Amino acid sequence: MKITLTPSKRLACAAGMSVVLILPSQASAHYIPAEGEPVQVHGTVMTTWRSASPVDEYEFWQIPGTSMGGDAWPVSQGVSLDEVSVMAAKRLDQNTFVKLGVSTHDGSDGHQSVGIEHASLGFVCCDSKGPWVVEAGRMTAAFSPELLAHRSASEFTEPSLIADVFFGRHFHDQGLRVWLHETAGWSAGAEIWQGKAFPATDGSDGGAWDAFARYSFSVGSVDANIGAWHYRAQATSRADHRYGGGHQHTPVAALGEVATIFPDVRYTGDVDLTGVHAGSSVRIGAESTLGIKGAWAQLNMEGVLHDSGSREADIVADQYAVWLQPYLTLHNHTVSLRAERLVADNTLTGAAAATLGEGAGLLSEDGHTPERFSLSWLYQWRPQIEFRAEYISDQTLPEEQDRFAVGVVWQGSLLSGHAGH
Amino acid sequence: MIRSVFAVFRINVTGLFALVAATLFLSGCQTESQTLVDDAGARESAFDWRVPASVPLPYEPDDNPMTEEKFQLGRHLFYDARLSVNGEISCASCHEQARAFSDGQQHPSGATGEVHPRNSQSLTNAAYFNNLTWGNPALATIEQQVMLPLFGESPIEHGINEDNFEQILMSIQADETYLRLYAEAFPEQDEPLLGELAWDNSVKAIASFVRGMTSFDSAFDRGEMSDAAKRGEALFNSERLECFHCHDGYNFSDATIDRGVTFLEPLFHNTGLYNIDGMGAYPDPNTGRHEVTGNPDHMGQFRTPSLRNVAVTAPYNHDGSVPTLEGVIRNYAAGGRVIASGEHAGDGRMNPLKDGVLVSFQITDAEVDDLVAFLESLTDDAFLTDPRFSDPWR
Numbered sequence: 001m002k003i004t005l006t007p008s009k010r011l012a013c014a015a016g017m018s019v020v021l022i023l024p025s026q027a028s029a030h031y032i033p034a035e036g037e038p039v040q041v042h043g044t045v046m047t048t049w050r051s052a053s054p055v056d057e058y059e060f061w062q063i064p065g066t067s068m069g070g071d072a073w074p075v076s077q078g079v080s081l082d083e084v085s086v087m088a089a090k091r092l093d094q095n096t097f098v099k100l101g102v103s104t105h106d107g108s109d110g111h112q113s114v115g116i117e118h119a120s121l122g123f124v125c126c127d128s129k130g131p132w133v134v135e136a137g138r139m140t141a142a143f144s145p146e147l148l149a150h151r152s153a154s155e156f157t158e159p160s161l162i163a164d165v166f167f168g169r170h171f172h173d174q175g176l177r178v179w180l181h182e183t184a185g186w187s188a189g190a191e192i193w194q195g196k197a198f199p200a201t202d203g204s205d206g207g208a209w210d211a212f213a214r215y216s217f218s219v220g221s222v223d224a225n226i227g228a229w230h231y232r233a234q235a236t237s238r239a240d241h242r243y244g245g246g247h248q249h250t251p252v253a254a255l256g257e258v259a260t261i262f263p264d265v266r267y268t269g270d271v272d273l274t275g276v277h278a279g280s281s282v283r284i285g286a287e288s289t290l291g292i293k294g295a296w297a298q299l300n301m302e303g304v305l306h307d308s309g310s311r312e313a314d315i316v317a318d319q320y321a322v323w324l325q326p327y328l329t330l331h332n333h334t335v336s337l338r339a340e341r342l343v344a345d346n347t348l349t350g351a352a353a354a355t356l357g358e359g360a361g362l363l364s365e366d367g368h369t370p371e372r373f374s375l376s377w378l379y380q381w382r383p384q385i386e387f388r389a390e391y392i393s394d395q396t397l398p399e400e401q402d403r404f405a406v407g408v409v410w411q412g413s414l415l416s417g418h419a420g421h
Numbered sequence: 422m423i424r425s426v427f428a429v430f431r432i433n434v435t436g437l438f439a440l441v442a443a444t445l446f447l448s449g450c451q452t453e454s455q456t457l458v459d460d461a462g463a464r465e466s467a468f469d470w471r472v473p474a475s476v477p478l479p480y481e482p483d484d485n486p487m488t489e490e491k492f493q494l495g496r497h498l499f500y501d502a503r504l505s506v507n508g509e510i511s512c513a514s515c516h517e518q519a520r521a522f523s524d525g526q527q528h529p530s531g532a533t534g535e536v537h538p539r540n541s542q543s544l545t546n547a548a549y550f551n552n553l554t555w556g557n558p559a560l561a562t563i564e565q566q567v568m569l570p571l572f573g574e575s576p577i578e579h580g581i582n583e584d585n586f587e588q589i590l591m592s593i594q595a596d597e598t599y600l601r602l603y604a605e606a607f608p609e610q611d612e613p614l615l616g617e618l619a620w621d622n623s624v625k626a627i628a629s630f631v632r633g634m635t636s637f638d639s640a641f642d643r644g645e646m647s648d649a650a651k652r653g654e655a656l657f658n659s660e661r662l663e664c665f666h667c668h669d670g671y672n673f674s675d676a677t678i679d680r681g682v683t684f685l686e687p688l689f690h691n692t693g694l695y696n697i698d699g700m701g702a703y704p705d706p707n708t709g710r711h712e713v714t715g716n717p718d719h720m721g722q723f724r725t726p727s728l729r730n731v732a733v734t735a736p737y738n739h740d741g742s743v744p745t746l747e748g749v750i751r752n753y754a755a756g757g758r759v760i761a762s763g764e765h766a767g768d769g770r771m772n773p774l775k776d777g778v779l780v781s782f783q784i785t786d787a788e789v790d791d792l793v794a795f796l797e798s799l800t801d802d803a804f805l806t807d808p809r810f811s812d813p814w815r
Contacts, residue, residue, distance in 0.1 A: 065456055261658060309681075309682055310686075311682050312683055318451065343454050345451035345454070345455055347456070347457045348459070349459045350460070350461055350463075351462075351477070352680075353458045353459060353460050354460055354463075363456045364456040
């Protein structure tokens with residue numbers, strides 16, 4: 001797939017590394033096909049073996065103090081097909097383009113479903129690739145780099161806590177986006193969403209919108225980017241659709257095992273999220289790059305928890321998550337460290353506060369603040385094939401766990417004559 | 422090696438986090454996770470409810486808050502046969518502690534020998550029901566319910582009426598024990614055993630005793646279930662059997678209400694036990710919710726009983742017409758009960774008013790045994806023998 005080059009990506013290419021390192025999936029999710037290009041079809045396959053899952057088979061993955069949902073399933077022990085995706089894009093004429101994309105999404109018991117991530121029509125004004133772009137349809141959100149990347153384009157096999165906890169891992173929704181597209185290092189715009197993506201709900205009392213701006217620049221051998229965004233969602237009777245949200249049943253456990261019914265606690269209210277992100281890298285040789293990047297996001301929830309038994313409790317939640325990631329690239333090898341921390345400050349009020357807080361996972365464990373530390377090594381064996389190994393020290397749950405992962409990623413062009421990444 | 426390198430990284434990054442945390446702290450942000458829970462007094466009570474922290478407390482009526490003194494007075498009245506027309510019937514006559522305050526009979530008999538059309542219900546966790554009795558959606562408090570067996574005429578249970586209530590009251594007033602208990606239970610009153618106030622106080626005290634009958638100490642609660650019971654629990658919660666849809670929550674009944682619940686629509690279910698006219702009719706006078714509302718759609722609808730201590734409360738269903746738990750399970754497995762002959766003959770499976778969740782399912786004999794084992798694991802033996810609930814006159 002042809003890539004819209006930003007200064008940061010040019011530097012990355014020059015260093016011989018994967019171009020997806022700095023702001024990875026902008027390349028695919030928000031790629032604008034050029035005029036006269038043939039249809040571009042890009043595919044990705046990612047598979048990983050992991051030594052453990054953070055939760056047992058019949059447990060629910062709820063990081064204490066948070067309200068999770070969407071597609072934030074726990075990684076599973078053993079071999080899993082983390083991702084299969086196909087993305088196609090075509091320039092229709094001087095100003096318009098279309099994008100279609102499907103991808104697998106994780107599900108319970110390791111089962112996956114295929115979902116449409118992109119089905120959008122875009123309009124470019126006033127030059128071949130901007131600066132102004134209007135897109136409508138089903139799209140990946142552009143406001144946060146956390147949401148742009150599939151796991152195959154990340155240095156880590158597990159999404160960040162910001163992505164998993166605050167956005168349910170993925171963000172694909174029907175909406176409208178108006179933005180200034182990568183002009184003089186700047187991208188900025190606004191999006192309005194139907195509300196089908198966590199943490200919003202759709203319907204007359206649902207929906208979401210966001211605004212964002214980011215800037216990339218280079219000074220000598222140093223490349224940097226910085227950005228900020230704000231997202232606001234309304235939710236009505238929002239369920240954790242990983243385990244609840246519909247006809248409730250306890251999963252049938254194996255002999256001798258006990259499975260419990262998921263407490264289907266709903267949330268109605270507002271969700272505000274504000275985030276900043278930044279990254280910087282410096283060339284320290286012909287084929288070496290040293291860099292660091294990070295992100296911080298603040299979540300505010302103010303609403304009501306409720307369940308089918310007419311229980312209600314008011315909730316005010318102030319939570320933030322932060323990650324910091326230094327990395328070093330030497331030739332075809334990249335070593336990255338990522339440290340994450342999530343702090344929840346929740347207040348639940350009402351006679352059913354304790355019951356609903358426990359059911360929703362919003363009760364923090366005394367003396368426990370979720371953290372996770374990850375170390376990864378990537379080896380770009382061939383232009384389209386990458387091997388990866390990872391060590392994770394997971395302290396997001398009260399019981400700490402160390403786990404390992406090894407995997408392989410293939411991504412490349414399926415139809416076009418153009419090479420992949 | 423990896424862990425050592427990682428440990429150094431973690432220390433450095435943790436230090437950086439600490440710096441960031443200190444900055445955030447100075448700027449007023451929380452640096453460690455915490456959740457503050459203000460339950461608005463939901464766990465506050467002058468009464469020791471003896472329920473685990475995981476179970477919400479039940480409501481207490483504003484005009485009859487729970488006290489230990491009223492509970493103890495109510496316990497004495499509950500076991501006192503003087504509260505009947507012939508001095509032979511007490512509440513405990515139909516509500517025996519060893520049977521989780523049911524009586525083991527299909528139909529209980531009142532003081533005059535009149536047979537009650539309904540089976541005596543267990544009083545286990547009666548405080549948690551949003552309506553009392555088998556099928557009356559209007560009967561929402563235990564105080565209201567207590568009036569029926571004491572003063573009701575259809576059927577006659579205790580048989581207290583205008584002709585005998587003064588004589589019965591005099592026998593109570595003459596008892597030194599009661600003089601003390603009433604004074605302790607109602608210290609704000611000068612004459613708690615005088616006239617109509619005495620009956621009002623008596624009803625409140627009996628209701629307090631019944632309300633205090635909480636039971637949450639079974640093998641299920643303690644996590645001490647047998648393997649058979651665990652298998653039965655999985656069946657109970659399975660897609661196939663659907664039991665938990667009506668018998669849900671900590672009290673195993675969808676009619677459960679507690680202080681965390683703002684409002685609960687009264688729920689009643691027709692389980693296909695009868696179909697005597699092919700149109701869904703149940704035999705009179707046991708037509709359930711229909712008896713009160715007169716709505717034909719409510720024919721055969723009864724409130725979901727709790728399954729706590731269910732193994733000691735046979736026989737089952739509203740009319741005690743099913744002798745065993747296995748029989749109940751097999752009726753559900755068939756999707757209703759078929760009565761081949763007699764005045765109640767009919768195919769309950771085809772009852773047009775049957776609740777939609779009641780569909781037939783396949784179940785093996787071994788699975789029935791497992792399910793029964795699970796139901797038996799809900800028996801709270803301590804509750805059945807606790808001296809706190811026993812006859813104080815013995």
